[in-house]
Amino acid sequence: MADSPAATTAPPKTPTSAPSKAEKLKLENKKLKQLVKMAKDRIEAQEKELKSQKEKLAAAQTNSSTSASSSSAQTGPEFVITKVLARTKIDKSSFVNPSTSLYTVAPTDPKEEEFHALFESGADVDPDEVPNPPLNKRYWASFTSNQQFTTYLSQNSLIGGGEPISVPAFCMGEDESEAVRREAADSLKFVTEEYRKYRVRSEVARKELEGRLRRGERREAEKTLAEESAAKQRALDSPQIKQSLEKKLEKMKNELAEQELQWKEAYDTLLKENEMLKSKGAEATLASQWRQRYEQTVRENEQLTTRLQMAEASAAGAMHNSNNQSFSSSSSTNYAQKYQQLRDEYSMYRKEAKKILESYKQKGGAPNSTPNGSGTTTNKIAYLKNVLTQYLATADPLVRNRMEPGIFMAMNLTEPEIAAVKAKKAAAAAEIGMLSPGGGWFS
Structure with missing residues (x-):
């Protein structure tokens, strides 16, 4: 065969790179597909030609049962050869009938050997007549x-003006x-089989290439x-960043130190005022100040x-802020505890003050009243x-x-008087568009 599988170039076993190997595999796949298609087309063409020639031989046997001499006589002057359909050599030892011979092209020249030829003849008449x-x-x-x-063909074909008759090989x-x-x-x-092996090799190469790509992406x-x-x-680690972070750290430390002093001063002042107010016994004043x-x-x-x-969020990104974090956390924890104690103490004082006020209201008196009225x-x-x-x-x-409820209580205003004051205040605020919500501390 002209296109033999052995003539195809096998794909390289050791490609220099993954993309070149993939391209060579694709090229080999394309060549193998073309080779398979050519072989398949040739086999189908041979089968079709064999079937056609068998039909022609069978038809020739039906139309012609006489020898070559009688057939030649039957054509007469009115029939001429128009086509040579087939030629076949005769094997005298095994010949049975020319129709059993296969018709694939054979390059051998029979020379003086006997052979058969299948002719097609038509009437040499004018179609108009x-x-x-x-x-x-x-x-x-x-x-x-x-x-x-050749002599027979020239004697029984068209003489002059006709196209030359082609003679098949x-x-x-059957053996051939x-x-x-x-x-x-x-x-x-x-x-x-080669295509199957190629598919396996190409699949393995594809998986290897995918693995290399994945590993390359991960490494990248x-x-x-x-x-x-x-x-x-x-x-x-650059000097500019370190210097900037150190400046920020120093600034935060100074701010925390100042804040600690302010908290301490406020705490001391609060303790002094609390002691002073408790010593004087002015519960209402203490409540207002509290x-x-x-x-x-x-x-x-x-x-x-x-x-x-x-400050903590800003200092968290610095490399050397551990001392600052411990300092700020300890300071904030101490003052937060003191602040919570003050809140609890004030809450208890509120409850006691409310109880005292309620008890005086029930008795019909005022807080801090004495029998002679001087204390009140x-x-x-x-x-x-x-x-x-x-x-x-x-x-x-x-x-x-x-603060208004405390003033109302100290002035012993009745409920109608308080309502009248609130109404006048609401009317005045409505005129200037600044209505403020009411409500007192003990209400």
Whole structure:
């Protein structure tokens, strides 16, 4: 065969790189597919041609049962040879009938050997004169030499003006046809096996290539992460960054030290005022001051907590902030405990003050009253003085609203009088569009 599988180039076993190996495998796959297709097409063409020639031989046997001489006589002057359909050699030892011979092309020249030729003849008439000419006929003729065949063909074909008649090559015998068929089957089997091996090799190569790609991507990602980490470390180790972090750390330490002093001063002042108020026995004044201090302490605590969180978050990224963290955490913990103790103490004092006020209301008297009335007047004046001073000194509507119930209580205003004051206040606030919510500390 012209396209033998052995002639194809095998794929290289050791490719220089993964992409080149894949390309060579694709090229080999394409070549093998073309080879399989060519072998398949040739086998199908041979089978179709064999079937057609068998049909032609059978038809020739039906149309022609006489010898070559009688067939030649039957054509007469009105029939001429139009086509040579087939030629076959005769094996005198095994010849039975020319129709049993296969017709695949054989390159051998019979020379003086006897052979048969299948002719097709048609009537030599003018179609205009004969509307229904007779049908073409097919018949076999025997010859002993090529010269005899050529002479017969020239005598019984069109004379002048006709196209030259093509003479087909000799058909092969059964053994030769069987050999060709076996060769084609072996070639197809070989090509199929080679294609299967190629598929296996290409699949293995594809998996190896995918594994290499995955490993390469993983190594590339690890390399990128390592480079980024090294870049960050180099940035942190640079003198400019270190100097900036040290400045921030020093600034935060100073701020925390100042804040610690402020907390300590506020704590000491609060203790002194608490002791002073407790010694004087002015419960109402103490309650008002405690309320103001509590609100101020809550605001300061929120501000300091926010600043402390921001400072801790900023210092967490530094390389040398362990001392600062321990310092800030211990300081904030101590003052947070003190602040919680003050809140608890003030809460207990509130409860006691409410109980005292409720008990006096039930008895119909006023707090800190004495039998002669001097204690009531003195305490009331001191309380009013303190509350009014704070009331006039602040412009915060919420603080003033919380102080108003204490003023109403110290002035012994009745419920209608309190309602009238609140109504006038609401009307005045509505005129300027600044209506403030009401409500007192003990309400």
